[in-house]
Amino acid sequence: MSNIFSKAANIYNLFKSIDFKQLEALSKKVDLQEVMTQFGKMDDKQLAGLMKMMKGGGNRKKELPPIDADFYDLSGKLSPEDRELQMKVRQFMETEIKPIVNRYWNRAEFPFDIIPKVAELNICGITFEGYGCPNRSFLMEGIIASEMGRIDASIATFFGVQSGLAMGSIYVCGSEEQKQKWLPRMQKLELIGSFGLTEPEVGSAAAGGLTVTAKREGNKWILNGQKKWIGNATFADVNIIWARDLDDNQVKGFIVEKGNPGFKADKIENKMALRIVQNGLITLTNCEVTEENRLQNCNSFKDVAKVLRMTRAGVAWMAVGCARGAYESALKYTRERIQFGRPIASFQLIQNHLVEMLSNLTAMQTLVYRLSELQDNNQLTDEHASLAKVFCTLRMRDVVSRAREVMGGNGILLEYDVARFVADAEAIYSYEGTKEINSLIVGRAITGFSAFV
Numbered sequence: 366m367s368n369i370f371s372k373a374a375n376i377y378n379l380f381k382s383i384d385f386k387q388l389e390a391l392s393k394k395v396d397l398q399e400v401m402t403q404f405g406k407m408d409d410k411q412l413a414g415l416m417k418m419m420k421g422g423g424n425r426k427k428e429l430p431p432i433d434a435d436f437y438d439l440s441g442k443l444s445p446e447d448r449e450l451q452m453k454v455r456q457f458m459e460t461e462i463k464p465i466v467n468r469y470w471n472r473a474e475f476p477f478d479i480i481p482k483v484a485e486l487n488i489c490g491i492t493f494e495g496y497g498c499p500n501r502s503f504l505m506e507g508i509i510a511s512e513m514g515r516i517d518a519s520i521a522t523f524f525g526v527q528s529g530l531a532m533g534s535i536y537v538c539g540s541e542e543q544k545q546k547w548l549p550r551m552q553k554l555e556l557i558g559s560f561g562l563t564e565p566e567v568g569s570a571a572a573g574g575l576t577v578t579a580k581r582e583g584n585k586w587i588l589n590g591q592k593k594w595i596g597n598a599t600f601a602d603v604n605i606i607w608a609r610d611l612d613d614n615q616v617k618g619f620i621v622e623k624g625n626p627g628f629k630a631d632k633i634e635n636k637m638a639l640r641i642v643q644n645g646l647i648t649l650t651n652c653e654v655t656e657e658n659r660l661q662n663c664n665s666f667k668d669v670a671k672v673l674r675m676t677r678a679g680v681a682w683m684a685v686g687c688a689r690g691a692y693e694s695a696l697k698y699t700r701e702r703i704q705f706g707r708p709i710a711s712f713q714l715i716q717n718h719l720v721e722m723l724s725n726l727t728a729m730q731t732l733v734y735r736l737s738e739l740q741d742n743n744q745l746t747d748e749h750a751s752l753a754k755v756f757c758t759l760r761m762r763d764v765v766s767r768a769r770e771v772m773g774g775n776g777i778l779l780e781y782d783v784a785r786f787v788a789d790a791e792a793i794y795s796y797e798g799t800k801e802i803n804s805l806i807v808g809r810a811i812t813g814f815s816a817f818v
């Protein structure tokens with residue numbers, strides 16, 4: 366019975382939506398009686414569909430699913446406080462960095478205005494305890510690296526050098542007095558740091574081959590040699606320099622302050638990646654550093670390796686962010702770009718690229734979550750961090766290159782963002798240990814044989 370009433374109501378509604386003047390014109394062209402007979406045979410669903418069409422519903426813009434590369438809802442595992450901080454960093458990156466980033470990247474300049482704004486986020490030295498640091502999890506540190514990388518890998522790198530490499534060196538290798546002196550101001554980004562390990566002639570072989578020398582003379586040390594690629598070095602207040610002690614042949618760490626006589630940092634020009642990062646070529650010429658500024662708890666390269674183990678996980682997270690930014694940009698583009706009268710996202714071959722990107726990304730994300738769990742449980746080994754760095758940076762390269770591909774010509778224009786991700790991925794792929802070096806670390810762990818030359 367109720368069925369009959371609902372059908373009658375639908376027919377009544379249908380009649381209400383009819384323009385009778387148009388109907389009169391229509392009656393000259395079609396057999397209206399036949400049309401009415403057909404209407405009478407329709408069920409509820411068919412009538413509702415017809416009404417929707419007549420109201421123009423058929424032409425309404427299709428509602429598309431939200432663009433979100435966290436396909437397995439890994440963020441859903443975060444505590445409300447961690448989720449809140451994740452969203453705070455995301456919002457900062459989207460509102461403060463995204464609008465300016467291509468301009469600065471193009472000019473290879475650093476946007477110094479953002480430094481106090483980054484400080485306000487209170488995320489520097491996030492895992493450290495004391496010295497004004499937030500003492501949060503390594504997982505949170507990873508999420509931050511990824512959120513930054515999702516918008517811009519240069520800003521993520523600047524932050525990684527400051528918060529991980531420079532502050533981390535003092536946190537791991539400094540005396541209590543040195544930590545008290547430097548870390549609170551670095552945490553607030555009142556002092557900016559750099560980390561000088563690589564040299565013009567020594568990159569992958571840094572563990573055994575550093576050529577920058579340190580010679581003790583009474584209460585001071587004399588440093589000589591060059592460091593290459595040192596991020597932030599052109600403006601850093603605190604430069605961590607790793608050098609070989611001429612007396613015991615071991616690696617020692619030194620805090621070389623800006624303006625120290627004998628210290629010079631020249632900007633490395635003409636980079637095709639991470640153009641916002643100010644990488645310096647540091648020249649040390651009889652550079653005098655007091656014993657007070659020697660990192661008191663670094664006795665060999667093994668102590669440097671402790672810092673690198675801590676930060677290498679962050680690079681894997683950054684690769685996730687870079688890939689995610691490229692994927693999300695590409696997905697948006699393919700849904701908007703029309704070819705052959707349809708969005709290119711509706712083509713099977715384009716969907717195949719998108720799904721391969723998302724598969725890679727989901728595998729990377731799942732891997733780094735577990736990596737950080739290991740780190741938070743104090744179970745992280747060098748080989749864990751190396752495997753993540755190798756896998757994530759390799760997959761990142763694949764994702765960004767597919768993102769570029771589905772965007773056609775626009776994929777190489779800065780204004781569409783993906784070109785920047787493609788270029789920056791090349792630097793992330795090589796720094797903090799190349800694929801070969803990290804593979805050798807994992808290879809040694811699983812086979813029991815060292816293949817390092």
Ligand SMILES: Cc1cc2nc3c(=O)[nH]c(=O)nc-3n(C[C@H](O)[C@H](O)[C@H](O)COP(=O)(O)OP(=O)(O)OC[C@H]3O[C@@H](n4cnc5c(N)ncnc54)[C@H](O)[C@@H]3O)c2cc1C
Binds near residue numbers: 568800818
């Ligand atoms: C943008 C950028 C930022 C950087 N920032 C910093 C920084 O802030 N501080 C810092 O100290 N350094 C920094 N670096 C340096 C970076 O860590 C080195 O570039 C990296 O470790 C590789 O060293 P290399 O460039 O000298 O390459 P090389 O060591 O010369 O290697 C060249 C090639 O040979 C391969 N290779 C080397 N040895 C072996 C082997 N035994 N078996 C097989 N293959 C091998 C490498 O994998 C690579 O493919 C930065 C680099 C870049 C590009």
